Amino acid sequence: MLEFFQNSIDSLSSMHIIIKICIYLSLVLASTIFLSLIYLKNLRDRLKIKRRIEATYQKKYESDLIEYLYAGDDETENEQQQKIVIYLKKCAANRLKRKIIIGTFLKLKNDVSGETADAIQKLYYQTGLIESATSKLKSKKWDVVAKAIRELTQFEIKETHDEIIKLVNHPKKQVRFEIQKYLVQLFRFEGLEFLNIIENELSEWDQIQLLEILNKFKNLQLPDMSDWLRSKNDSVVSFTLKLVRIHNQFGVKDEIIALFNHSNPEIRVEAINLVNHLGIYEAVAILKTGVFERTLEEQIAFFKMMEEMSMPDDIEFIKEHMNHKNFYIRISVMKIMNLITVGDDNTFTINNIAEEYQINTNLTKAS
Amino acid sequence: MNITSTIIDSLDFIFFGFAIAAVTSYIILAIISAFETVNYMKKNSFVNYTEILSSSISPSISIIAPAYNESLNIVENVRSLLSNHYVNYDVIIINDGSKDDSLEKLIAAYDLVKVDYLINNQLPTKPLRQGVFKSTNPAFEKLIVVDKENGGKADALNFGLNISTNKYVACIDVDCLLLEDSLQKMIKPFLESTDEKVIAAGGVIRIANSCKIKDGKLLDINLPKSSIVKAQILEYLRAFLLGRMAWSKLNGLLVISGAFGLFDKKIALEVGGYDTKTVGEDMEIIVRMRRYMEEKKAKYRVAYIPDPLCWTEAPDSYKIFISQRNRWTRGTIETLKKHKKIGFNPEYKALGMVSYPYWFLFERVAPIMEILGLIYFLILIFNGFVVWIYAISFLVLAYLFNVLFSIITIITEELTYHQYSKKGMGWQLIKTAFTEPILNHPVVLYAAIKGNFDYYFNKKIKWGEMTRKGMSSN
Numbered sequence: 001m002l003e004f005f006q007n008s009i010d011s012l013s014s015m016h017i018i019i020k021i022c023i024y025l026s027l028v029l030a031s032t033i034f035l036s037l038i039y040l041k042n043l044r045d046r047l048k049i050k051r052r053i054e055a056t057y058q059k060k061y062e063s064d065l066i067e068y069l070y071a072g073d074d075e076t077e078n079e080q081q082q083k084i085v086i087y088l089k090k091c092a093a094n095r096l097k098r099k100i101i102i103g104t105f106l107k108l109k110n111d112v113s114g115e116t117a118d119a120i121q122k123l124y125y126q127t128g129l130i131e132s133a134t135s136k137l138k139s140k141k142w143d144v145v146a147k148a149i150r151e152l153t154q155f156e157i158k159e160t161h162d163e164i165i166k167l168v169n170h171p172k173k174q175v176r177f178e179i180q181k182y183l184v185q186l187f188r189f190e191g192l193e194f195l196n197i198i199e200n201e202l203s204e205w206d207q208i209q210l211l212e213i214l215n216k217f218k219n220l221q222l223p224d225m226s227d228w229l230r231s232k233n234d235s236v237v238s239f240t241l242k243l244v245r246i247h248n249q250f251g252v253k254d255e256i257i258a259l260f261n262h263s264n265p266e267i268r269v270e271a272i273n274l275v276n277h278l279g280i281y282e283a284v285a286i287l288k289t290g291v292f293e294r295t296l297e298e299q300i301a302f303f304k305m306m307e308e309m310s311m312p313d314d315i316e317f318i319k320e321h322m323n324h325k326n327f328y329i330r331i332s333v334m335k336i337m338n339l340i341t342v343g344d345d346n347t348f349t350i351n352n353i354a355e356e357y358q359i360n361t362n363l364t365k366a367s
Numbered sequence: 368m369n370i371t372s373t374i375i376d377s378l379d380f381i382f383f384g385f386a387i388a389a390v391t392s393y394i395i396l397a398i399i400s401a402f403e404t405v406n407y408m409k410k411n412s413f414v415n416y417t418e419i420l421s422s423s424i425s426p427s428i429s430i431i432a433p434a435y436n437e438s439l440n441i442v443e444n445v446r447s448l449l450s451n452h453y454v455n456y457d458v459i460i461i462n463d464g465s466k467d468d469s470l471e472k473l474i475a476a477y478d479l480v481k482v483d484y485l486i487n488n489q490l491p492t493k494p495l496r497q498g499v500f501k502s503t504n505p506a507f508e509k510l511i512v513v514d515k516e517n518g519g520k521a522d523a524l525n526f527g528l529n530i531s532t533n534k535y536v537a538c539i540d541v542d543c544l545l546l547e548d549s550l551q552k553m554i555k556p557f558l559e560s561t562d563e564k565v566i567a568a569g570g571v572i573r574i575a576n577s578c579k580i581k582d583g584k585l586l587d588i589n590l591p592k593s594s595i596v597k598a599q600i601l602e603y604l605r606a607f608l609l610g611r612m613a614w615s616k617l618n619g620l621l622v623i624s625g626a627f628g629l630f631d632k633k634i635a636l637e638v639g640g641y642d643t644k645t646v647g648e649d650m651e652i653i654v655r656m657r658r659y660m661e662e663k664k665a666k667y668r669v670a671y672i673p674d675p676l677c678w679t680e681a682p683d684s685y686k687i688f689i690s691q692r693n694r695w696t697r698g699t700i701e702t703l704k705k706h707k708k709i710g711f712n713p714e715y716k717a718l719g720m721v722s723y724p725y726w727f728l729f730e731r732v733a734p735i736m737e738i739l740g741l742i743y744f745l746i747l748i749f750n751g752f753v754v755w756i757y758a759i760s761f762l763v764l765a766y767l768f769n770v771l772f773s774i775i776t777i778i779t780e781e782l783t784y785h786q787y788s789k790k791g792m793g794w795q796l797i798k799t800a801f802t803e804p805i806l807n808h809p810v811v812l813y814a815a816i817k818g819n820f821d822y823y824f825n826k827k828i829k830w831g832e833m834t835r836k837g838m839s840s841n
Contacts, residue, residue: 015756022760029767036774037797043781044793143409150413174413201561208422208558209415235561242424327487345501345508346532347482 054100061104064088069119088127102129106154124155134160142172149178153185169199177206184213189223195236196227202235211242222247229255234264241270245277253280260287265295272301276308284309288317296326303332310336375752382740389729390768397775399613404783407673416551421454426534426558428456428550428629431527432541433520438467442476444541447583449509453550457509459527460541464496464517473512478504484511490525490640493518521641521648528640531632540626542680544575544585549676553629556670563666566656567630569623571607573786574600575678585678588786590795595688597799598807599681605776607673608783615671619722623669625649627677634659645705647698654706661715675784689814696818699730734815766804773800
């Protein structure tokens, strides 16, 4: 055997350099494949074991938590409860166990309310989890900071507000969004204070999520939105326009009219779309003047708005655009003139009341 | 003798250089993909997809699914498309002149009636046959069925673009199984971007053969017994996990799978919709959209979502497999030829100087180089010029590199989505990694060469048939 290896090495040393490189590379690749296979096997096993461990601990912590919640009276903590607190505090020092404990607390917290939820909150403080989360706010790793803020949001920890708002212009958007959610989730409309100080754009995705959170809170005092509608940050204006629409804020109509001349065409379209929704009749005449100097999207929005807002005086003006080259404008004109009726599902019927107008041939009739 | 020797040396240099360049590019792409995947997973762990689901202001999406002779599974497939969790979407089925009873089945299953429907005919298409249908049952209010004359997949998709009233369109194959959270995951990059316009997004396609599917839902993931399908599973994993992720990072994606892609409808219409004259319409529209944005000097991106969102049936016979790959090759040739202006053109920045050259060299030219290399090798054998120790060393090296690349793909899959978690599946994939270069690759090469041949000498060939076995009853 030894002789075989010796012979192989001797013959290798006499080979051309390219062959040598190929053989060495092949050996490296073969070894890497072998090691990768061992790693893969180990990885699959580890993942299975990890899942098993997580399930076991989760079960254990769930039963500890339930025992804690039902062990004592409302006022004082008994010995059994104190033992559970000490045990959970000890476990929380381990990263994986801490993650499972937090998950377990949250799972139950979301299912209960009142005193039980308060007790879980109390346990969050007692087990030292809050210190762990707040200390992470100073981390240099963005994902650690974001996770900490998310945890503080989920446990509704309001006292970290001042520390968190300092990070509102964090360079990482994931952190910024966690902060915005924290503020809105815990402080409702007051939390929108961040709109005054954000320097970055609020994406559509963020806007939708924040509005959905705010939608859950009913009958709250709404803040004055005029300043936000005058913001130099276009995304703040866009977000506020959505807030105005959802909460029917007619009081800001002057600011909305002012937005017809905003530098961003998308904001102008959003503002026009609000005219009909809020019933700002004085805006119609303003828009009608020079409507065709506006972008096509604005013109479409204008005619769409006129479907609901037009007055008999407007018919002459509308009629002139019966054969407009844009499909959507033509349809709006026909709707305003009651030549067709279009359902919400985009199906239509042709009305027989106005024979003097020829229905556009581009309407595809299936029947 | 000197001339022969010079020719042989030159050819050695060309083939060797090409192989080194290909291997280097694969390694670079794999490294970029690995970093990008880790980054994506980290960022995605903070995303809450539930809020977007229920929001009435979430943007509207039309799922456009062309169907041609899909009678066997059409009812189930439509049910699957209707069960998406996204709130603001509709499903437009374009029955593209099917000769079977697809339409009758749909009418019966979904209580469809013919309606007058507003259609903005912005793109030229084949005309309606029986018309547009909507359901009388409110449970299926999201469904629109169009019965039109046959014009091919691109024509049907263009009809969908005309009839859709929504801001975004998801163009899919009707037999694809979309996961319930697929639309909100796909729409995310469009809504998230603030400094550049996302014009299209592509998702990962996974293979559903042998998976357990019921009522349009994926219940259980299995590996099929067929070696050709297993090889395709590995191939798809490699392409999506170690290839496209990197191209996404480099903003150089040239293709979004026709099986599932989401588009900004306005841009898709502005560029003129799908090209009906190519068999690679999915690649062609992306290249055209990118070219349009580059020429407008607009900041844009084609996004890519690595989550397994769409599952489809892969060919399980060599005949259909070859026909599919043949078509892909012809599609690539047609697209690259049509847009040759952008190739190696610095005006198109990364698109012209990185993406196009890569596709040209390693997708378009690679099979030709490979077959020329084989012919050259045979000539050398015939003339006794082969130094076998060299040949065998290179062959072993190439094989080991291929196997290692596949194993790294399997590890990446384990570390990210861990879809093949059942006992024995890991072993089966490893086995496939060892056999695929020997069993599958020659077939892929043959299909690519046939694609080249058909493109130049057999212009009549168009799509080719895909016989569906159906996924729903597995």
